[in-house]
Amino acid sequence: GPGGGAPLENANPLIYRRSGERPVTAREEDDELPDSIDDREIFDILPGAGAGPRAGGAARRGRAGRCSSAFLSPETHLIRSINDPEHPLTLEELNVVEQVRVKVNDAESTVAVEFTPTIPHCSMATLIGLSIKVKLIRSLPERFKLDVHITPGTHASEHAVNKQLADKERVAAALENSHLLEVVNQCLSARS
Numbered sequence: 337g338p339g340g341g342a343p344l345e346n347a348n349p350l351i352y353r354r355s356g357e358r359p360v361t362a363r364e365e366d367d368e369l370p371d372s373i374d375d376r377e378i379f380d381i382l383p384g385a386g387a388g389p390r391a392g393g394a395a396r397r398g399r400a401g402r403c404s405s406a407f408l409s410p411e412t413h414l415i416r417s418i419n420d421p422e423h424p425l426t427l428e429e430l431n432v433v434e435q436v437r438v439k440v441n442d443a444e445s446t447v448a449v450e451f452t453p454t455i456p457h458c459s460m461a462t463l464i465g466l467s468i469k470v471k472l473i474r475s476l477p478e479r480f481k482l483d484v485h486i487t488p489g490t491h492a493s494e495h496a497v498n499k500q501l502a503d504k505e506r507v508a509a510a511l512e513n514s515h516l517l518e519v520v521n522q523c524l525s526a527r528s
Contacts, residue, residue: 414475415449418467419523421460426527430454432464437487447472448483452490461491465501466510467523474524 415438416428427433437450449468453461469484476482485498500506510516 415468415471417526418464418471419525419527421463421467421519421523424527427451427464427468433468445477445479446481446483447476448485450485450487452487456490456492458491461486461493461497462500463516463519463523465497466507466516467520469501469507470511470520471524 415433416426416435418427418433419425420427420430420432423430432451432454433449434452437452439448440446449472451464451468453464458464465484465486469482472480472482472484484501486494488494491497511520
């Protein structure tokens with residue numbers, strides 16, 4: 337873990353089965369049709385998706401002229417594949433993120449993600465939330481308003497962590513810290 341030789345807070349976490357890959361429909365492959373972003377797409381987005389519109393890439397536009405999810409390729413996994421900072425497992429495998437806790441309103445350009453730390457006193461909760469938020473910032477069009485927060489009642493410092501994650505200035509300052517950014521990037525990188 338990031339603490340070097342420090343003992344793990346949750347040395348024996350429960351491990352959950354990963355959900356299957358999302359089948360791509362003919363409608364989603366049709367570049368002529370608008371393709372809205374939905375809950376599964378947010379859950380199921382990319383390890384290597386630093387090339388979204390916020391990172392300088394160009395999203396395709398559907399017939400309606402709105403930014404579509406076509407730039408989110410089917411082999412990508414947005415938040416489900418984020419690595420846990422302490423264990424060689426993904427947030428999905430630890431049940432920290434679940435598709436049912438992702439809410440997307442493409443028409444209103446909002447994405448809300450609840451995450452559940454594995455233990456109520458998890459000191460990594462802010463780092464996990466920050467990793468989820470950074471993944472979304474890097475992957476989604478700028479039009480989206482992001483809300484990343486702890487599942488209510490699952491963490492001792494839930495209010496304080498949620499306040500930090502909602503504060504744009506604090507998030508920006510955290511990402512200016514080179515060590516913290518390195519840890520976040522490790523959480524977002526594909527495991528070999």
